[in-house]
Amino acid sequence: MKFQERSVRSIPSNTNIAIYGAGEFGRTVKEHLEQRGQGNHVTCFFDSFGEGEFCGLPVVNIHRIGKETFDFDVVVVASDFSKEIVENLYSQKITNYIIINKVEFFNRDLSISEFNGMQHRRMQSRNYLPNRVLIQLSSVCNLKCKMCPHGEWTIDKPFMDKDVFLRVLEECKKNDVSNITLGSSRGESLLHKNFFEFSRIASEKDFNMYFSTNAVLLNSGNIDELLESGFSAIDISFCGSDKKSYESVYVGASFEHAVECLLALKEKTLKMRNPPLVSVRGTVIDNDNNARDRNILFLKELGYSDSEISISLADNFAGGSNLGIYYPLIEINTLLPIDDHALTLCTGLDAWVVYTDGLVGPCGCRNYRKLNILGNIRTGEFADMAKSEINTSLIESFVSGNVRHLDLCRKCDLPYRRA
Numbered sequence: 474m475k476f477q478e479r480s481v482r483s484i485p486s487n488t489n490i491a492i493y494g495a496g497e498f499g500r501t502v503k504e505h506l507e508q509r510g511q512g513n514h515v516t517c518f519f520d521s522f523g524e525g526e527f528c529g530l531p532v533v534n535i536h537r538i539g540k541e542t543f544d545f546d547v548v549v550v551a552s553d554f555s556k557e558i559v560e561n562l563y564s565q566k567i568t569n570y571i572i573i574n575k576v577e578f579f580n581r582d583l584s585i586s587e588f589n590g591m592q593h594r595r596m597q598s599r600n601y602l603p604n605r606v607l608i609q610l611s612s613v614c615n616l617k618c619k620m621c622p623h624g625e626w627t628i629d630k631p632f633m634d635k636d637v638f639l640r641v642l643e644e645c646k647k648n649d650v651s652n653i654t655l656g657s658s659r660g661e662s663l664l665h666k667n668f669f670e671f672s673r674i675a676s677e678k679d680f681n682m683y684f685s686t687n688a689v690l691l692n693s694g695n696i697d698e699l700l701e702s703g704f705s706a707i708d709i710s711f712c713g714s715d716k717k718s719y720e721s722v723y724v725g726a727s728f729e730h731a732v733e734c735l736l737a738l739k740e741k742t743l744k745m746r747n748p749p750l751v752s753v754r755g756t757v758i759d760n761d762n763n764a765r766d767r768n769i770l771f772l773k774e775l776g777y778s779d780s781e782i783s784i785s786l787a788d789n790f791a792g793g794s795n796l797g798i799y800y801p802l803i804e805i806n807t808l809l810p811i812d813d814h815a816l817t818l819c820t821g822l823d824a825w826v827v828y829t830d831g832l833v834g835p836c837g838c839r840n841y842r843k844l845n846i847l848g849n850i851r852t853g854e855f856a857d858m859a860k861s862e863i864n865t866s867l868i869e870s871f872v873s874g875n876v877r878h879l880d881l882c883r884k885c886d887l888p889y890r891r892a
Contacts, residue, residue: 478555478572478575480577480581480582481549481582483571484506487511487513488512490513490549491516492518492548493518497594497595498552499527499552500527500591501578501583505582516530517545518531518532518533519535521557521561535565538567549571550562550571588818588890589817602650603650604824606825606827607653607658607825607827607837608641608827609656609660609826609829610668610671611656612659613632614660614687615690616661616723618722625793626659629829630829632665637830642675644854645855646678648856652681653683654684654685655671655675657828658826658838658839660829662684663690664690669698669699682702682704683705683706684699684704685708688734693737700741700749705750707750707752709754711735712784714767715771739777752782753777754784754785756785758808765784768784786808788807788887789809791882792883796808797809800813809887812891812892813889816871816876821840822864822868824836828843842881847861848861
């Protein structure tokens with residue numbers, strides 16, 4: 474079933490609204506509609522499974538709609554499961570619905586204060602504990618990719634010990650952190666000799682596991698083991714449409730080998746009953762849209778769909794890269810089309826990293842310099858680190874709109890809203 478996502482601005486004024494999606498997305502849409510002052514009144518939330526109360530309003534199971542009368546003029550869908558929801562609505566003969574484009578809503582419709590308020594509430598609801606933990610199994614890499622500031626890397630402890638890994642899992646379980654990534658902003662995890670053992674241990678503990686690799690160490694002997702290791706999602710870092718374009722970015726890699734791995738992964742996942750989501754994620758280091766389009770076309774020819782491909786402009790790696798345009802107001806270079814007046818509460822603060830030596834830091838996605846260390850997993854606990862002055866002051870700096878004093882964040886382009 475095909476459907477069109479729309480801006481929240483397309484919701485008619487002076488209407489009663491039922492929001493399908495009793496989560497943070499739905500909560501934020503409700504608050505936005507109430508604040509925009511156009512006569513919208515949210516009467517209830519719809520849900521595919523549960524019932525009860527949310528944001529002071531009733532949550533109605535969608536299957537009750539045909540049996541009872543509810544006061545709404547239009548259904549606003551605020552959920553990541555739009556396809557399933559539309560099918561549910563049609564089964565109840567409801568056609569007056571609007572599906573909110575989530576990306577446009579958070580990046581264009583919400584004001585900075587609304588967006589930051591939503592992020593801050595989410596962090597507060599978890600007592601500033603992380604939503605995801607990145608586990609740096611390896612701090613060394615086998616490539617010299619153009620988008621990575623590998624020249625700044627210092628190697629103190631190449632690989633994580635098993636006792637540290639087990640301690641990380643223990644803390645994650647204790648603090649209800651179900652999302653883990655076996656890897657961080659630097660290092661290739663497959664270099665760790667116990668990678669598959671560690672993966673199985675985490676899988677047996679029912680973590681939602683994610684993994685990203687440059688695929689150099691994948692081969693016919695370990696691809697099956699990787700796919701059966703319990704990962705929810707596996708990303709292959711790849712960008713290019715031929716040998717020259719690929720190997721000029723992934724310096725030290727083989728285009729032929731990477732393509733062979735992509736084909737093997739696609740072939741094997743098609744034969745699995747419950748395969749992990751295998752996606753190709755690449756970053757381009759210039760604004761050549763033609764090159765990006767060629768890359769996407771090439772990946773489609775290998776059998777990957779639009780939903781399995783993400784090719785985007787490289788960020789500046791927290792200031793480690795000088796590619797792109799210089800923004801004098803915030804003193805950074807970036808390829809990204811940012812609004813230098815629009816600092817958002819960075820989601821990286823919600824994704825911690827545990828380094829190979831056991832140190833714990835915020836922003837696992839870009840904190841390759843090991844700044845703003847929150848503690849040591851060998852001797853400390855996540856709950857205490859979450860309440861620490863270092864962690865809370867980082868968050869408060871973003872809330873106040875001033876991160877110029879933070880070495881970790883002041884040169885980073887990721888927190889700025891796209892223009």
